[in-house]
Amino acid sequence: MTNLELERAVKEFGRRCSHISRIYSVPWRLYTDWFFITLFEGIFDFGISIGESVRGFPLWVIEISDKPGREEPEPAFKFIGNVHGDEPVGRELLLLLANWICDNYKRDPLVDLIVDKVHLHILPSMNPDGFSFRRRGNANNVDLNRDFPD
Numbered sequence: 001m002t003n004l005e006l007e008r009a010v011k012e013f014g015r016r017c018s019h020i021s022r023i024y025s026v027p028w029r030l031y032t033d034w035f036f037i038t039l040f041e042g043i044f045d046f047g048i049s050i051g052e053s054v055r056g057f058p059l060w061v062i063e064i065s066d067k068p069g070r071e072e073p074e075p076a077f078k079f080i081g082n083v084h085g086d087e088p089v090g091r092e093l094l095l096l097l098a099n100w101i102c103d104n105y106k107r108d109p110l111v112d113l114i115v116d117k118v119h120l121h122i123l124p125s126m127n128p129d130g131f132s133f134r135r136r137g138n139a140n141n142v143d144l145n146r147d148f149p150d
Contacts, residue, residue: 003057003128009095010060010124021116024061031124041089050123054139057128062098064120066074078117083145085137087132094124102128 001009014023052057065072079097092098103119104111114120125131129139137143 001095003125003132006091006095006125006128007012007060008059010062010085013062013095013098013102017064020068020102020105020141021098022064022066024063028083033122053127053129055129055132057125057132059123059126059128062120062122062124064101064115064122065118066116074117074119076121078121078123080123080126082131083123084143087125087134087136088131091131092149094122095128098122 010023014021050061053059063069079094081092081094081139082088083090101111105115106112127138127144130144131138131140135141
């Protein structure tokens with residue numbers, strides 16, 4: 001799945017599974033963009049990501065919960081795929097996980113338990129630049145796995 005196909009898949013998931021999910025809408029662009037988005041939120045689907053890679057690829061995050069977008073006193077888990085650009089299987093697996101949860105909610109007690117009692121945050125690709133270059137590091141050749149703050 002290319003970076004563009006990943007973006008389309010995440011947005012499609014957000015539309016199809018909006019009853020238990022949302023795609024992060026953290027305004028990270030200019031204030032004028034934030035104002036415009038806030039003014040028309042709910043009317044138009046802007047599909048804003050949480051940020052972008054060095055080369056400008058959006059970083060999409062899927063939140064899955066019985067109350068997406070609301071804080072709850074329950075455990076939260078963050079799943080991050082494709083930290084190393086040359087290891088793309090994680091991005092595919094995380095989309096499969098999200099779709100499995102959506103397809104089986106209210107059909108499988110395990111899925112119901114996950115959605116009702118846990119907040120999931122899924123970032124399928126943390127390194128879309130490395131993915132496009134087919135190398136471990138990002139566009140600045142930084143190994144993101146070794147670049148977390150202490």
